[in-house]
Amino acid sequence: MRLFVAVYPPQELAADLSSLVETLALGRRAAEGAHVKLSPVEHWHVTVAFLGEVDDDRLPDVTEALEKALASWRVERAALPTLRLSGGGRFNQGASTVLWAGLHGDVASLTSLASAVSTQLKRAGLPTDPKPFRPHLTLGRPGDQLTSAEVESDLAKLGAHAGPSWTVDELVLVRSHLDPEPRYEQLTVLPLAA
Numbered sequence: 512m513r514l515f516v517a518v519y520p521p522q523e524l525a526a527d528l529s530s531l532v533e534t535l536a537l538g539r540r541a542a543e544g545a546h547v548k549l550s551p552v553e554h555w556h557v558t559v560a561f562l563g564e565v566d567d568d569r570l571p572d573v574t575e576a577l578e579k580a581l582a583s584w585r586v587e588r589a590a591l592p593t594l595r596l597s598g599g600g601r602f603n604q605g606a607s608t609v610l611w612a613g614l615h616g617d618v619a620s621l622t623s624l625a626s627a628v629s630t631q632l633k634r635a636g637l638p639t640d641p642k643p644f645r646p647h648l649t650l651g652r653p654g655d656q657l658t659s660a661e662v663e664s665d666l667a668k669l670g671a672h673a674g675p676s677w678t679v680d681e682l683v684l685v686r687s688h689l690d691p692e693p694r695y696e697q698l699t700v701l702p703l704a705a
Contacts, residue, residue, distance in 0.1 A: 513689065514686055515560065516561075518557050518681070520594075535650075535669075537549060547651055547652070547657070562639060573632070592678070594677060596674040597674060610669070683700050
């Protein structure tokens with residue numbers, strides 16, 4: 512099974528960001544039926560760790576590693592992280608372009624959590640993505656369907672955006688199904704507070 516670990520913004524924050532995305536070229540072109548891959552709002556999340564393919568019988572090991580990560584992270588933290596969807600950016604260019612919303616607030620605490628999760632997954636002999644943690648929320652993959660001017664305009668609008676803040680209170684183990692229409696299945700929800 513294909514797994515990742517994430518935190519999800521509350522629905523009202525996703526709705527706030529969705530209102531902005533509708534005004535972006537990315538959102539307008541998707542509404543017009545252009546071949547841009549706009550991430551569905553219900554899929555919006557911040558990936559804390561990506562495991563990839565894991566054997567079904569290792570699922571208890573994944574859960575145990577996450578519980579250990581939370582236990583070690585809680586020792587360092589006095590409060591739960593408060594974040595805000597704010598700003599944004601782009602990964603890659605041309606056909607590989609990805610637009611994302613950024614995070615502000617207690618990003619250091621989230622980064623610390625991601626590090627604890629990665630450490631415990633490695634100790635359990637589970638796969639983890641070797642790339643460094645870059646906290647973001649993927650909005651869509653327009654590829655080369657937007658002009659450079661449209662991408663730059665979208666980036667400027669994302670850069671000016673500052674959504675409401677929220678307190679992150681849970682970590683979610685998610686299974687992704689790569690069907691023709693990808694879907695996410697939340698397997699385990701772990702509270703951040705002890």
